[in-house]
Amino acid sequence: MPEKLRPFHIAVLMHMTQSGIVIFTLPRNLADYFGTNGWLFLVPCIVVSTFNIYLISLVFRLGQGRSVFEIMEQTIPRPVLYPFYGGLAAVWLVFGCMIGKKYVLIFQMLSFPTTNPMVFKLAVDILAFLMITKGIYSISKAATLFFWLSAWMYLLMLWFFPAFRWERLTPFILKGGHNQFKGAMEIYSAFLGYELSILLFPYVNKNKKAMAGVYAGNLYLAVLYISLAIICFGFFSLGQLKKLLYPLLDLLAYIQFPFIERLENLLYGLFLFPVLVTVVMYWWAAQESVRRMLPRIKLSVLSFLLIAISYSISFIPKTLDAVGVWITNLGYAVTGIAFGFPVLLLLLLLIQRKGGEVRA
Amino acid sequence: MHRQNYSLARLSLILLLLLPLLLTGCKSDERILEKLGLVQTASYDLAENNRIKVTSCVPVIDPDSSARRELLSTVSDSIKEARIMFSRQTDLTVVSGQLRDALFGLKLAKAGLGDYIDTLLRDPSIALGVKVTIINGDAGRYINHLLEKEAAGNSIPNTTLYEFSRDYNDDGIDPVAPIVKDSGDKAVIDGIALFQEDRYRMKIPAQDGIFFGLFRDDLRQGEAALHLGEEDGRPVVVMFSSLLNSRKVKVHRLGPGRFKVELLANIQGSVLEYTGHHYLNKAGVRQQLERDIADVIMAKAKEMVSQMQQHNVDSLGIGIQIRNTLSYKEWNQMNWREVYPQVEIECKAKVTIKDYGKYM
Numbered sequence: 055m056p057e058k059l060r061p062f063h064i065a066v067l068m069h070m071t072q073s074g075i076v077i078f079t080l081p082r083n084l085a086d087y088f089g090t091n092g093w094l095f096l097v098p099c100i101v102v103s104t105f106n107i108y109l110i111s112l113v114f115r116l117g118q119g120r121s122v123f124e125i126m127e128q129t130i131p132r133p134v135l136y137p138f139y140g141g142l143a144a145v146w147l148v149f150g151c152m153i154g155k156k157y158v159l160i161f162q163m164l165s166f167p168t169t170n171p172m173v174f175k176l177a178v179d180i181l182a183f184l185m186i187t188k189g190i191y192s193i194s195k196a197a198t199l200f201f202w203l204s205a206w207m208y209l210l211m212l213w214f215f216p217a218f219r220w221e222r223l224t225p226f227i228l229k230g231g232h233n234q235f236k237g238a239m240e241i242y243s244a245f246l247g248y249e250l251s252i253l254l255f256p257y258v259n260k261n262k263k264a265m266a267g268v269y270a271g272n273l274y275l276a277v278l279y280i281s282l283a284i285i286c287f288g289f290f291s292l293g294q295l296k297k298l299l300y301p302l303l304d305l306l307a308y309i310q311f312p313f314i315e316r317l318e319n320l321l322y323g324l325f326l327f328p329v330l331v332t333v334v335m336y337w338w339a340a341q342e343s344v345r346r347m348l349p350r351i352k353l354s355v356l357s358f359l360l361i362a363i364s365y366s367i368s369f370i371p372k373t374l375d376a377v378g379v380w381i382t383n384l385g386y387a388v389t390g391i392a393f394g395f396p397v398l399l400l401l402l403l404l405i406q407r408k409g410g411e412v413r414a
Numbered sequence: 415m416h417r418q419n420y421s422l423a424r425l426s427l428i429l430l431l432l433l434p435l436l437l438t439g440c441k442s443d444e445r446i447l448e449k450l451g452l453v454q455t456a457s458y459d460l461a462e463n464n465r466i467k468v469t470s471c472v473p474v475i476d477p478d479s480s481a482r483r484e485l486l487s488t489v490s491d492s493i494k495e496a497r498i499m500f501s502r503q504t505d506l507t508v509v510s511g512q513l514r515d516a517l518f519g520l521k522l523a524k525a526g527l528g529d530y531i532d533t534l535l536r537d538p539s540i541a542l543g544v545k546v547t548i549i550n551g552d553a554g555r556y557i558n559h560l561l562e563k564e565a566a567g568n569s570i571p572n573t574t575l576y577e578f579s580r581d582y583n584d585d586g587i588d589p590v591a592p593i594v595k596d597s598g599d600k601a602v603i604d605g606i607a608l609f610q611e612d613r614y615r616m617k618i619p620a621q622d623g624i625f626f627g628l629f630r631d632d633l634r635q636g637e638a639a640l641h642l643g644e645e646d647g648r649p650v651v652v653m654f655s656s657l658l659n660s661r662k663v664k665v666h667r668l669g670p671g672r673f674k675v676e677l678l679a680n681i682q683g684s685v686l687e688y689t690g691h692h693y694l695n696k697a698g699v700r701q702q703l704e705r706d707i708a709d710v711i712m713a714k715a716k717e718m719v720s721q722m723q724q725h726n727v728d729s730l731g732i733g734i735q736i737r738n739t740l741s742y743k744e745w746n747q748m749n750w751r752e753v754y755p756q757v758e759i760e761c762k763a764k765v766t767i768k769d770y771g772k773y774m
Contacts, residue, residue, distance in 0.1 A: 169443045221731075226741075291584035293585065308576060310541065
C-alpha cells in the first residue's frame with residue numbers, strides 16, 4: 055500500500071497547481087476588463103471556485119473515496135467512456151504544455167532574446183518528465199519543497215508599501231471595463247488547478263480532512279491574489295496598469311539594489327517552481343486518464359510518449375500572443391471540465407444510489 | 415539496488431545528451447562582460463527636423479585603458495535606432511540593461527515625452543527604476559552623483575520612469591521631474607520641471623522645491639532655509655531641518671464644476687540655525703517662530719499654486735482628490751483641464767518645532 059497524501063501536502067500541492075503563469079497578467083486583466091477597483095472581481099471568483107470544490111467534495115463523500123474512473127465505469131460501459139477520457143487527456147495535456155511554453159517565452163524575452171525557446175522548453179519538459187515518473191506522492195513532496203523555495207517571495211510585496219496610495223484605487227466600483235464575459239473567463243482561469251483534486255481520491259485517506267486541504271490551498275491563493283491585485287491598483291495608476299502587459303514583472307523590476315539592476319531576471323527564475331508544478335499536475339492528470347484506456351503500458355513509457363506529443367504540439371504557436379490565445383481557449387474547456395465533470399459524477403452517483411448498487 | 419543503479423545510469427545518459435544542446439543553445443545570447451557597453455546614462459534631445467540626438471555614456475571596463483568612460487553620440491529618428499548606430503561606432507556591444515539615468519533635453523520635454531517613455535518601458539531590459547531628469551541645456555552631460563544626493567534631501571522629488579509613467583497615465587495628476595542646468599564645468603539642480611500630461615510647461619526654482627514637496631506628498635526627510643525678513647538690517651534666517659510632513663486634503667464642493675480645496679501640511683522639524691535675536695528656549699518665542707515659518711511657507715505655496723493654475727498643470731494631484739469625492743459619471747463628464755484653473759486652492763501649514771538643538 056503506497057503512502058497516502060496528507061492534508062497539508064494536498065493544500066500545498068493544490069496551491070502550487072493553481073498558481074502559475076497567470077499571476078503575471080492577472081492585475082492587468084482585472085484593470086483592463088473590469089476597470090476601477092477591478093480586484094473586487096476576485097471575490098466572486100473565490101466564491102465560485104469554493105463552490106466548485108464543494109461539488110468535488112460531494113463526489114468524494116458520496117463516492118466514498120472511490121476513484122472517479124471506477125464510479126463512471128460502474129454505470130457506463132468502458133468503450134463509451136474512451137472518447138471522453140481521450141478528450142480529458144488531450145485538453146489537460148495541451149493546457150499544461152501551453153502554460154510551460156508561455157513561461158519559457160517570457161523567460162526568453164527577458165533573458166535570452168535570440169535563443170530558440172524550444173531549447174528551454176525541452177529542459178523544462180525533461181524536469182517535468184522526471185517528476186511525473188516518480189508518481190503523485192513524490193510530486194507532492196517536490197511541490198512542498200518548491201513551495202518553501204518560492205513562498206518567501208510574497209514578502210517582497212512589503213517593498214511597495216512606501217509608494218502605495220489608497221487614493222489611486224479611486225472610490226469607483228468596477229467602472230470603465232469592457233468585454234466582461236471574456237475577461238471573467240480569463241481571470242477565472244487564474245484559479246484553475248483545484249479541479250485536479252478529483253483525481254487524487256485514490257491517493258488520500260478517506261476522511262473529511264482531505265478536502266479541507268483543497269479548500270485551504272484555494273483560500274491561500276485567493277489571499278495572495280487579492281493582496282497582489284490591491285498592491286498593483288494602489289502602486290500603479292489605473293491607466294498605467296492597463297498599459298503594462300506583465301505588471302508583476304514590472305513590480306519585480308522595481309525592486310532595486312545599488313549593486314544589482316534587473317533583479318527580475320533572478321526572481322522570474324523562481325517562478326519556474328509553481329509553473330513546473332502546474333505543468334506536471336496537468337500532465338499527470340492526462341496520464342491518469344490515458345492509463346485508464348491503456349492499463350498495460352509501462353508508466354514511464356506512457357509519460358514519455360505523452361510528453362513527446364505535447365512537446366511537438368508546443369512547436370505550433372510561435373508567439374506569445376498565439377500562446378495566449380491557446381491558453382484562453384483551452385481555459386474555457388478546462389473550466390468546463392472543472393464544473394461539468396463533478397456534476398456528471400454526482401448524477402451518476404445519484405443514479406447508482408437509486409439503483410441500490412453502491413458498493414461499500 | 416540494481417534498479418537504482420539502472421535509473422541513475424539512465425538519468426546521467428539523459429543529462430549527457432542534453433548537455434551539448436544546452437551549452438550550444440545559448441551561444442547567440444552569450445554576453446561577455448568585457449565586450450559589453452553597459453549604458454548607464456542616456457540622454458535624448460531634439461535635433462533639427464524632429465530627429466533625436468542620443469548620447470550614451472558607457473563605462474570602459476578594460477583596465478589598460480586610460481579613459482574611464484566612453485561617450486557615444488548620434489542623431490537618429492528613434493531612440494532604439496540610435497543603439498544600432500552606436501554599435502557601429504564602438505567595438506563594444508551596446509546594451510541598455512544597466513541604464514540608471516535617462517536625461518531629456520528641455521526642447522524635447524516641451525514637445526512631449528510620452529512616446530519616449532513608452533519606448534523605454536517597452537524594452538524588457540529596462541526597469542521602472544530608471545531616473546528621469548530634464549536638462550536645461552546640453553543633455554549630453556554626466557551628472558549621476560549630483561542627482562542621487564539631491565533626491566535624498568527630498569527638496570527635489572526623485573522621479574523614475576515608474577513615477578513619470580504613473581502620473582502621466584493617471585487622469586488626476588500631472589508628472590514632475592527634476593531639471594538640471596549646465597553651468598559651464600558643473601551641472602547644478604535648476605528646479606522642478608512641471609508637465610501638463612507629457613509636455614513641459616513650467617519650472618519651480620530649486621530653492622522653492624521644498625515648498626512644492628510639502629504640498630505634493632508626505633515627506634519623511636527634508637530641509638529648508640527660510641528667510642523671515644530683517645532685524646536691525648540683518649536678514650533673519652531659520653534653518654529648519656529633519657522635516658517630517660504629513661499632507662491632508664479637504665475638498666469642498668461649491669457648486670457644479672466649482673470646488674474649494676484645502677491643502678494642509680502638518681510639518682515637524684528641528685531648528686538648526688536661527689539668526690534672529692530671540693532666545694529659542696522661551697515657549698512664546700518658539701510659538702511666534704512657528705507662526706512666522708508657517709506664514710512664509712503659506713505665502714510661497716500660494717504664489718506657486720497660482721502659477722500652476724495659470725499654466726494649467728495639476729502637479730499636486732488636486733484632480734485625484736476631487737475625483738475621489740465625485741461619482742464616476744460626474745468625473746467623466748467634467749473636463750478637468752477646464753475646471754482646474756478655477757478651483758479655489760488654499761494652502762495651510764501648521765509648523766511644530768520639535769527641538770532646537772543643544773544650545774539656547
